[in-house]
Amino acid sequence: xxxxxxxxxxxxxxxxxxxxxxxxxxxxxxxxxxxxxxxxxxxxxxxxxxxxxxxxxxxxxxxxxxxxxxxxxxxxxxxxxxxxxxxxxxxxxxxxxxxxxxxxxxxxxxxxxxxxxxxxxxxxxxxxxxxxxxxxxxxxxxxxxxxxxxxxxxxxxxxxxxxxx
Ligand code: S3P
Numbered sequence: 001x002x003x004x005x006x007x008x009x010x011x012x013x014x015x016x017x018x019x020x021x022x023x024x025x026x027x028x029x030x031x032x033x034x035x036x037x038x039x040x041x042x043x044x045x046x047x048x049x050x051x052x053x054x055x056x057x058x059x060x061x062x063x064x065x066x067x068x069x070x071x072x073x074x075x076x077x078x079x080x081x082x083x084x085x086x087x088x089x090x091x092x093x094x095x096x097x098x099x100x101x102x103x104x105x106x107x108x109x110x111x112x113x114x115x116x117x118x119x120x121x122x123x124x125x126x127x128x129x130x131x132x133x134x135x136x137x138x139x140x141x142x143x144x145x146x147x148x149x150x151x152x153x154x155x156x157x158x159x160x161x162x163x164x165x
Contacts, residue, residue, distance in 0.1 A: 017074070027073070031074065098143045100149055
């Protein structure tokens with residue numbers, strides 16, 4: 001079985017995924033890390049050299065490859081469910097969880113973590129709220145196709161893990 005974690009940047013998919021994998025004895029795979037290893041390039045460099053479209057093509061191929069595995073916890077990128085028919089493939093081949101974090105908390109978490117994320121790296125902290133709000137409005141319809149939704153407000157990672165279990 002593949003367990004996939006879906007959600008916006010900064011929602012804690014990677015941290016939660018690592019803990020979940022450990023708890024159930026599955027291997028952990030982070031899609032962004034997989035892409036960086038596969039292509040020997042950092043995500044911001046892919047965006048700079050090939051634009052977002054180039055990144056999305058690589059992301060699509062990597063996703064397709066990973067979904068042939070079994071017994072893994074897969075943490076997806078914030079935009080993965082939105083492109084091509086990725087969400088259909090994700091729901092067909094994995095048990096999917098949408099980690100839903102409220103807007104103010106997401107923005108707070110992202111304020112100091114913008115540099116490695118090309119879509120928000122150029123924004124000031126003031127611009128961030130408006131950008132994330134609009135982005136979530138567009139993306140939630142894809143995220144909501146996940147099999148389960150985990151609502152996170154102020155829970156610790158451990159409590160989030162508990163809810164998934
Ligand atoms: C993106 C999210 C990032 C990464 C890329 C694009 C997005 O992953 O894939 O910067 O479109 O939301 P995280 O959600 O792990 O930050």
